[in-house]
Amino acid sequence: MMIRSLLVSLLLGVATASAGPVVTPGSKTLPLPGEAFQLNGHDAFVILPPDAKEGIPWVWYAPTLRGLPAKSEVWMFERFLAKGIAIAGVDVGESFGSPKGTELYTAFYNHLVKKRQFRKKPCLLARSRGGLMLYSWAVQHPQSVGGVAGIYPVCNIASYPGLGRAAGAYGLTAEQLKEELTKHNPIDRLKPLAKAGVPVFHIHGDSDKVVPLEANSAELAKRYRKFGGPVEIEVVKGQGHNMWEGWFRSQKLTDFAIARALGQPLESDKAAVRLPKPIAHWKLDDEGDVARDSAGTHHGKIVGAERAPGKVGKSLEFVRKEGDHVEIPYAEDFALSTFTVSAWVHLSREPTFSGILGTRHGGDHTFDMKVNAAKVHGDIGDGRSWIETAVNFYADDTGTNGEGGDLAVKRWYHIVYVIDSARQECRLYLDADLKKRIAFKGKPVLMTPANTMHFGHSSGTEFMDGMIDEVKIWNQALTSEQVQTEMTAAADTRDSK
Incomplete structure (x- = not known):
């Protein structure tokens, strides 16, 4: 009897896995009208433009922890929607770019592309710790990324949150994570993304003490250029890691995300x-x-x-x-x-x-x-x-x-x-x-x-x-x-x- 129960459980597990992620209604509060749902028990959302049709361009936003996105992002989001671009995200918790988080990201991506007719190449928009989350997924799926935009994004686990705090998300000790850092750290895994020619644009303050410019955006740019990848970092003098309105009303960042979500040439391409x-x-x-x-x-x-x-x-x-x-x-x-x-x-x-x-x-x-x-x-x-x-x-x-x-x-x-x-x-x-x-x-x-x-x-x-x-x-x-x-x-x- 026990063997039969075990067999039934295994078969049900296979059936559930083959059926894709479990999607149920959600209750996440959004800053603009949209749909909240849960994917494998994690809060997720989509905010659709008017008259959305098959082949929806989209911006993938992170982090989407409790309370995010918030009113701060509305200015950007409204401009995305006006161009026919959806905004979407899923809460992967404090995963710090670990396999657990990237696996959920893959399930989320597949759900949107296969079930909701979203386009295959979103523009990723990473703010702060969202950089670890999105870059860790992007370097594994460079052909599925239209571009990466960043607002003081974390690119380097050693810089933030630090090996001691991040180790648990990876199922490792701090010493083990240190030994395996180049296998997990986005800043050490940029080559496939650069070789795919994925454009990158960050805005980052030179007074950021939480996610320092030099260890994150500046170091990423240096390495990305070495691999031949297109990257631009706009350094904002005197700004740190904060909710300054200018981060969320950057016309250049917004234009970049719109162009990459739509698969259009960047202004820099035209200038070239x-x-x-x-x-x-x-x-x-x-x-x-x-x-x-x-x-x-x-x-x-x-x-x-x-x-x-x-x-x-x-x-x-x-x-x-x-x-x-x-x-x-x-x-x-x-x-x-x-x-x-x-x-x-x-x-x-x-x-x-x-x-x-x-x-x-x-x-x-x-x-x-x-x-x-x-x-x-x-x-x-x-x-x-x-x-x-x-x-x-x-x-x-x-x-x-x-x-x-x-x-x-x-x-x-x-x-x-x-x-x-x-x-x-x-x-x-x-x-x-x-x-x-x-x-x-x-x-x-x-x-x-x-x-x-x-x-x-x-x-x-x-x-x-x-x-x-x-x-x-x-x-x-x-x-x-x-x-x-x-x-x-x-x-x-x-x-x-």
């Missing part, structure tokens, strides 16, 4: 396609003593510098003590007050005001950019006086990729200066990562008729020891997305030794 043609482009590949401008007729004279392996093709190698440089004469289309200058730079020794580009030759108070110990430095002027002489980013201006102005020798860096007179600001980039915004007042000028432009020499004795490649000038202020596109356009990414 619309990268404008520079007014001058010196590839520095040609033999001889002429630096040819492939975008126009601004050809220059090479003084002393020799050809060397470059970031793309060949470069010019400059020796400081020899006074090596390139001279470019003035042209009317260089009389710019808004412009962008970019160059690839490879230092051969520790820098001491190593000039990249300067127009202060024959006159002064115009423009230069150079590298010094622990900073990348620039000056802008109006041709008569200086407007700003500390257009710098320093060693501690690490942005989102962890690298500041203290440049290492024998590796290539992409340096971009954007002088935006309309906004009265300079934007400084290192390897497409925005390091500094510097406000100014006035009307800067790139060159005046009295000036000559030099590469490898900014002014006075400020000559370069190292290589320079792919120097470009635009007559407009490039956006962050365009700077990213410009950097990735470099076909040869091998560091010269």
